[in-house]
Amino acid sequence: DAKTTQPPSMDCAEGRAANLPCNHSTISGNEYVYWYRQIHSQGPQYIIHGLKNNETNEMASLIITEDRKSSTLILPHATLRDTAVYYCIVRAPNAGNMLTFGGGTRLMVKP
Amino acid sequence: DTGVSQDPRHKITKRGQNVTFRCDPISEHNRLYWYRQTLGQGPEFLTYFQNEAQLEKSRLLSDRFSAERPKGSFSTLEIQRTEQGDSAMYLCASSFDRGAGGDNEQFFGPGTRLTVL
Numbered sequence: 641d642a643k644t645t646q647p648p649s650m651d652c653a654e655g656r657a658a659n660l661p662c663n664h665s666t667i668s669g670n671e672y673v674y675w676y677r678q679i680h681s682q683g684p685q686y687i688i689h690g691l692k693n694n695e696t697n698e699m700a701s702l703i704i705t706e707d708r709k710s711s712t713l714i715l716p717h718a719t720l721r722d723t724a725v726y727y728c729i730v731r732a733p734n735a736g737n738m739l740t741f742g743g744g745t746r747l748m749v750k751p
Numbered sequence: 752d753t754g755v756s757q758d759p760r761h762k763i764t765k766r767g768q769n770v771t772f773r774c775d776p777i778s779e780h781n782r783l784y785w786y787r788q789t790l791g792q793g794p795e796f797l798t799y800f801q802n803e804a805q806l807e808k809s810r811l812l813s814d815r816f817s818a819e820r821p822k823g824s825f826s827t828l829e830i831q832r833t834e835q836g837d838s839a840m841y842l843c844a845s846s847f848d849r850g851a852g853g854d855n856e857q858f859f860g861p862g863t864r865l866t867v868l
Contacts, residue, residue, distance in 0.1 A: 684859045
């Protein structure tokens with residue numbers, strides 16, 4: 641699986657959009673971009689994933705650049721409960737096995 | 752709640768003792784994964800099962816570690832002769848493999864926090 645690079649930490653004001661970047665310049669053509677988050681003392685929670693088109697669900701939007709070398713997770717209206725570590729993971733489909741977590745981005749949503 | 756459950760949530764043991772953790776996946780999920788997470792780090796893969804078959808094991812899974820999923824439903828992770836370095840959060844996840852390629856997100860349990868004194 642391709643390696644990802646994320647900033648170690650970010651702050652966001654409550655109610656504003658949180659934009660979390662991820663670089664994955666070595667991504668292969670069949671690899672998906674997944675986002676998970678981990679709230680303190682809980683297991684990771686799946687947020688969203690995509691291949692090349694932008695995706696949106698009830699939690700977030702995922703914007704993938706045309707060359708697929710980077711992506712941005714957008715939380716449109718961040719709340720204090722969105723404070724967590726956000727992990728960007730690149731993974732081949734039906735890889736069957738592990739998710740490879742990097743260091744992630746620690747997002748702090750402030751009132 | 753029909754999510755992944757783990758038991759116990761916390762375990763404190765003395766060095767040298769054996770411990771066993773249990774994971775109950777989402778009922779229709781055929782894949783089950785174990786991860787370990789130490790403080791300040793992301794989770795690290797240990798092993799995974801497709802139904803009852805253990806298909807992959809990480810180098811992190813030393814001989815003191817053994818995992819089973821005897822009937823393709825719940826799984827247990829046993830650590831023998833625990834060491835202080837085994838102190839970590841042990842996470843279980845499950846997913847449904849459609850078998851024809853494609854993506855399959857993993858759903859995680861709350862974890863078991865192990866402290867070895």
